[in-house]
Each structure stands twice: as structure tokens, then as C-alpha cells.
Amino acid sequence: xxxxxxxxxxxxxxxxxxxxxxxxxxxxxxxxxxxxxxxxxxxxxxxxxxxxxxxxxxxxxxxxxxxxxxxxxxxxxxxxxxxxxxxxxxxxxxxxxxxxxxxxxxxxxxxxxxxxxxxxxxxxxxxxxxxxxxxxxxxxxxxxxxxxxxxxxxxxxxxxxxxxxxxxxxxxxxxxxxxxxxxxxxxxxxxxxxxxxxxxxxxxxxxxxxxxxxxxxxxxxxxxxxxxxxxxxxxxxxxxxxxxxxxxxx
Amino acid sequence: xxxxxxxxxxxxxxxxxxxxxxxxxxxxxxxxxxxxxxxxxxxxxxxxxxxxxxxxxxxxxxxxxxxxxxxxxxxxxxxxxxxxxxxxxxxxxxxxxxxxxxxxxxxxxxxxxxxxxxxxxxxxxxxxxxxxxxxxxxxxxxxxxxxxxxxxxxxxxxxxxxxxxxxxxxxxxxxxxxxxxxxxxxxxxxxxxxxxxxxxxxxxxxxxxxxxxxxxxxxxxxxxxxxxxxxxxxxxxxxxxxxxxxxxxxxxxxxxxxxxxxxxxxxxxxxxxxxxxxxxxxxxxxxxxxxxxxxxxxxxxxxxxxxxxxxxxxxxxxxxxxxxxxxxxxxxxxxxxxxxxxxxxxxxxx
Numbered sequence: 301x302x303x304x305x306x307x308x309x310x311x312x313x314x315x316x317x318x319x320x321x322x323x324x325x326x327x328x329x330x331x332x333x334x335x336x337x338x339x340x341x342x343x344x345x346x347x348x349x350x351x352x353x354x355x356x357x358x359x360x361x362x363x364x365x366x367x368x369x370x371x372x373x374x375x376x377x378x379x380x381x382x383x384x385x386x387x388x389x390x391x392x393x394x395x396x397x398x399x400x401x402x403x404x405x406x407x408x409x410x411x412x413x414x415x416x417x418x419x420x421x422x423x424x425x426x427x428x429x430x431x432x433x434x435x436x437x438x439x440x441x442x443x444x445x446x447x448x449x450x451x452x453x454x455x456x457x458x459x460x461x462x463x464x465x466x467x468x469x470x471x472x473x474x475x476x477x478x479x480x481x482x483x484x485x486x487x488x489x490x491x492x493x494x495x496x497x498x499x500x501x502x503x504x505x506x507x508x509x510x511x512x513x514x515x516x517x518x519x520x521x522x523x524x525x526x527x528x529x530x531x532x533x534x535x536x537x538x539x540x541x542x543x544x545x546x547x548x549x550x
Numbered sequence: 551x552x553x554x555x556x557x558x559x560x561x562x563x564x565x566x567x568x569x570x571x572x573x574x575x576x577x578x579x580x581x582x583x584x585x586x587x588x589x590x591x592x593x594x595x596x597x598x599x600x601x602x603x604x605x606x607x608x609x610x611x612x613x614x615x616x617x618x619x620x621x622x623x624x625x626x627x628x629x630x631x632x633x634x635x636x637x638x639x640x641x642x643x644x645x646x647x648x649x650x651x652x653x654x655x656x657x658x659x660x661x662x663x664x665x666x667x668x669x670x671x672x673x674x675x676x677x678x679x680x681x682x683x684x685x686x687x688x689x690x691x692x693x694x695x696x697x698x699x700x701x702x703x704x705x706x707x708x709x710x711x712x713x714x715x716x717x718x719x720x721x722x723x724x725x726x727x728x729x730x731x732x733x734x735x736x737x738x739x740x741x742x743x744x745x746x747x748x749x750x751x752x753x754x755x756x757x758x759x760x761x762x763x764x765x766x767x768x769x770x771x772x773x774x775x776x777x778x779x780x781x782x783x784x785x786x787x788x789x790x791x792x793x794x795x796x797x798x799x800x801x802x803x804x805x806x807x808x809x810x811x812x813x814x815x816x817x818x819x820x821x822x823x824x825x826x827x828x829x830x831x832x833x834x835x836x837x838x839x840x841x842x843x844x845x846x847x848x849x850x851x852x853x854x855x856x857x858x859x860x861x862x863x864x865x866x867x868x869x870x871x872x873x874x875x876x877x878x879x880x881x882x883x884x885x886x887x888x889x890x891x892x893x894x895x896x897x898x899x900x
Binding site (some may be wrong): 342343344345347361365367371374378379380381382386404443516 | 607612621638645746756758760
């Protein structure tokens with residue numbers, strides 16, 4: 301009897317270390333499925349961040365590089381310029397990509413590097429203990445904003461996808477979410493599209509994936525999924541912010 | 551052999567190309583600019599890659615990626631840029647990646663100035679980034695030697711899977727000297743079965759990483775690296791000795807100021823003072839065997855640097871109290887003159 305559902309080839313057999321209820325596992329799977337669908341597993345180089353996904357090199361079953369905090373897109377630039385026919389992606393959280401790595405992010409996009417950033421936004425620093433991220437919502441309590449993020453002292457959430465949608469070299473910028481099965485399927489399609497655009501040599505692509513952090517949000521998984529839908533979606537609306545015209549995208 | 555007149559900064563680039571380097575990532579900074587101008591023009595002509603990064607932080611991480619992908623890769627900067635690259639250098643050393651970094655040193659600390667200096671000796675040879683690691687550090691003193699040492703730098707980087715730094719200064723970068731270019735011999739990088747190039751036909755995937763979360767694992771990595779460093783110390787010390795055979799006073803200097811010190815040695819000899827010079831070519835590994843040999847015969851040492859006395863400490867460690875070690879230096883972007891060194895020699899040998 302043929303298997304209807306199995307582990308993607310682009311994932312190893314190693315069990316994820318992520319907290320119970322965390323959606324990193326779903327996003328890993330979507331990335332791996334897109335690699336498999338494109339038949340690119342042995343021609344892919346992935347770059348993992350510092351943050352919750354620091355061990356992603358143990359999970360993605362392809363050549364992997366572990367980068368310094370925030371530098372993944374600079375590392376990816378170096379790889380892609382040497383190996384222009386490989387699929388090169390980074391997998392980064394919001395602290396990594398949108399705080400310490402902001403310059404690397406904006407300029408990889410500005411150069412139109414033919415690489416793809418998978419950008420996981422859960423509005424908090426996870427691994428280091430729930431501190432405020434650049435994406436933390438106003439009023440959201442974190443370990444470094446114990447009374448909730450105040451605009452006077454801690455500023456406003458950073459919308460990376462909107463910011464990059466003004467950059468000419470960023471040819472595909474999309475924000476998706478994984479808080480429901482329908483959204484998971486949409487997210488998978490967006491990731492595959494970003495990879496296809498990279499392989500066609502059109503330019504830089506970024507998929508922002510809204511994700512939950514039950515542990516640091518202090519909610520159970522179901523509550524966290526609802527919190528994402530109710531609180532994050534108004535600040536981080538979903539959709540393609542920038543995409544090539546259909547004839548270019550093929 | 552065709553002889554051409556070449557600027558030091560261009561010679562860094564020419565040496566890199568002759569070493570088989572086709573890949574450079576750099577951010578603009580004075581006084582190394584001609585190096586990047588040269589490579590931005592030359593590399594695309596020969597199918598190579600030049601990328602101007604948005605910062606030195608980014609440039610060194612592009613180097614990390616290109617090195618991981620198996621390329622012979624170069625970045626070039628000057629003192630403040632090296633400070634920004636320390637994080638990346640530590641990761642590159644931690645991931646055992648080969649690369650070459652040029653530092654055309656300028657006056658510091660802080661913004662300092664763009665004049666020639668050697669104030670980055672400690673930063674280059676004692677670390678700079680976090681953790682237990684070593685850079686192999688080469689110090690050319692002429693334009694032809696820049697080309698030779700750039701070729702050596704790429705070979706050593708690949709041989710030991712370790713970053714190599716080549717240090718010059720504004721004088722060396724800006725001076726022009728005739729060089730003989732041996733025709734035809736362009737090197738290529740050796741096979742790198744560990745590189746992350748996409749798994750391809752390999753039976754296993756490759757991972758480039760400096761994370762060893764279990765302390766005992768990280769200790770083992772560090773101890774393995776210590777063995778590599780010990781081998782480098784044993785095999786790769788290089789220095790030039792000048793009139794040291796019967797020297798009572800041995801001068802020690804590297805790079806630009808070694809040329810000034812050499813002239814001072816000749817002048818001292820003309821006055822009847824038996825002076826000699828040891829010029830370290832590898833700053834790390836420091837040529838302590840040459841120094842120890844010299845200490846068996848010479849009565850005194852005089853270290854001359856364009857800083858407040860940095861290599862001085864390594865000379866004193868090598869001499870180990872057997873002989874007096876004097877120092878003359880000028881910091882902040884100034885260069886000692888022959889007369890100044892000669893005055894110091896006369897004072898010591900009085």
C-alpha cells in the first residue's frame with residue numbers, strides 16, 4: 301500500500317528540540333517539502349541562524365552552514381556568489397533577521413541576491429528567554445517589557461515585509477501564517493514560489509511566516525494560535541506584498 | 551621575466567589572483583583602497599566575483615559563506631575594519647574555514663588617522679575575537695614579497711584550514727617597486743571534500759558549524775585545534791636575518807620599519823658597532839627559534855616598531871630574561887627614521 305503521507309526527504313530523522321506546541325516544526329516541514337517538490341535536496345545549501353532554530357543544521361537533510369547571529373544573509377551571499385546554480389536559503393527568526401541582522405537583510409535584498417530568506421516572526425526572543433523583539437506588539441508583555449511594550453520607551457513593531465517591499469532587488473516578498481491548516485497550505489505554496497523565483501534568477505525573495513511561541517507568550521498552544529490570529533494579523537497583515545508579473549514568474 | 555612597476559596595494563590583489571583566488575568581498579576604507587579598485591576591475595575580467603559589502607561585518611561573513619562553499623576567498627580592510635571583523639574571524643576559525651584577510655594598518659586607536667602604523671600587532675597575533683584560536687599572520691616588507699606572501703597565505707590557509715592575515719601599512723600599500731612576475735603559474739585550490747556545495751553525489755551531507763553545545767565536545771574541538779596550532783608553530787616560523795652572524799646588538803622589526811632598521815644596521819656597522827637585524831616574516835607563529843639562537847650570542851636586543859611596544863612582548867618572551875631587550879617605537883601613524891634608530895643604537899652601545 302503506498303504511503304499517503306511521510307517525512308520529507310529534505311528532513312533528517314532527528315527529533316526536533318522545539319518546545320511543545322511551537323510551530324517551527326511545521327515551518328521546517330514546509331521548507332523541506334518545497335525542496336523535495338523542486339527535486340533540489342542535493343543541490344541545496346541552507347544557512348541557519350542563532351536563536352531557536354540554531355540546530356536547524358541537524359534537521360534539514362542537505363548541506364548546512366551555521367551562521368553568526370544576524371549574519372545568515374551575508375553568509376548566503378558568499379555561498380550563492382560561488383555556487384550560482386544552487387538553491388540557497390536562510391532560516392531566521394525575528395531577533396536574528398530584524399534586529400541584529402537588519403543591515404545584512406536590507407542589503408542582501410538591495411543587491412537582489414538570488415537567495416531566499418525564510419523569516420519566522422513570533423514577536424519575541426524565544427531561546428534567550430522571552431525578551432522583547434523588534435516585532436513585539438505594543439502592550440505585549442515580555443521579560444524585558446514586564447509592563448508591556450510602551451511606545452515612549454521601546455518604540456514600535458518593525459514590519460520587515462512592508463519595508464522590503466520598497467526595495468527593487470526584493471522581487472518576491474510575502475507574509476504568511478501557520479495558525480490554521482488553510483494558512484499552513486498557503487504558507488507552503490509561498491515558500492515553494494520563493495524558491496522557484498530564486499531558481500529562475502529573478503532576485504531576492506523573503507517569506508515572513510507568523511509563528512507562535514506558547515512558552516514565552518505564557519499561553520497553551522490553542523490560546524497561542526488564537527492570540528496570533530487576533531493580535532498579530534492586524535499588525536502583520538497576510539499576503540503577497542511584492543511578486544513578479546506572471547509572465548516573469550512563469 | 552617581465553619586470554613591472556607595481557603599487558603595494560595592487561600587489562596584494564595580484565598575489566591573490568596568482569594564488570587562485572577568484573572571490574573578494576570588501577567594504578571601502580583608506581589606505582587600502584587601490585587593492586579593492588584593482589580587484590573590482592580584474593576579477594570580473596577573469597570570471598571572478600567582487601562584491602562591495604555594506605559593512606566589514608557583512609564582508610567577513612560573505613567570506614565565511616564563500617569559504618564554506620570551497621572557494622579561495624579574500625577580504626581586505628584597514629585597522630577599524632579589522633575590529634569590526636573580529637566576530638566573523640572567530641566564527642571562521644571556529645568552523646575551521648580557510649580564508650585570507652589583508653590589514654593595511656593605519657594609526658589608532660579609534661578613528662586615529664590614515665597614516666602608516668603597526669598598532670594592530672596584538673589584535674592580529676593574540677586573537678581579537680572571542681575564544682581560543684590563532685590566526686596565521688604574515689608581514690611582508692616589500693612589494694615583491696607581498697605577492698609571494700599572498701600566495702603562501704592561501705596555501706597555508708588551505709593546508710591548516712585556518713584564517714590567515716597579511717599585515718601591511720600605508721607606506722607598503724602606497725609604495726611602488728619593480729616586481730618580476732613569473733609567467734603562467736596560477737595556483738588552484740586543493741580539493742575540499744568538507745565544503746558545503748550541495749550534497750551532490752557525496753554519500754553524506756556536509757555541515758559547517760562552530761557550535762559544540764556539550765562542554766566536553768567543545769573542549770575536544772579546542773584540544774584538536776591546539777594540536778594544529780602546535781604543528782603550525784613547529785613548521786611555519788619564518789624570518790629574515792641580516793648581518794646577525796657576529797652581531798652584538800640584534801635589532802628586531804617587521805614590515806615597513808624593518809627596512810628603516812636595516813639601513814640603521816648598515817650605518818651602525820660603518821661606525822664600528824656590530825649590529826644585525828631579525829625581521830619576523832611570520833608574526834604568528836612568532837619566530838622564537840631565531841630569537842633564541844641569536845640570544846645565545848648577541849649581548850642585547852633592540853625592538854623597533856611603529857607602535858608603543860607590542861611585538862616587544864613576544865621578543866621578551868623568546869629571550870626569556872637572558873639578555874636586555876630595549877625598545878624604540880613611534881605610535882599613532884609616525885615612522886621612525888634611520889637617524890632616530892641610530893641614536894638609540896649608539897645610546898645602548900654607548
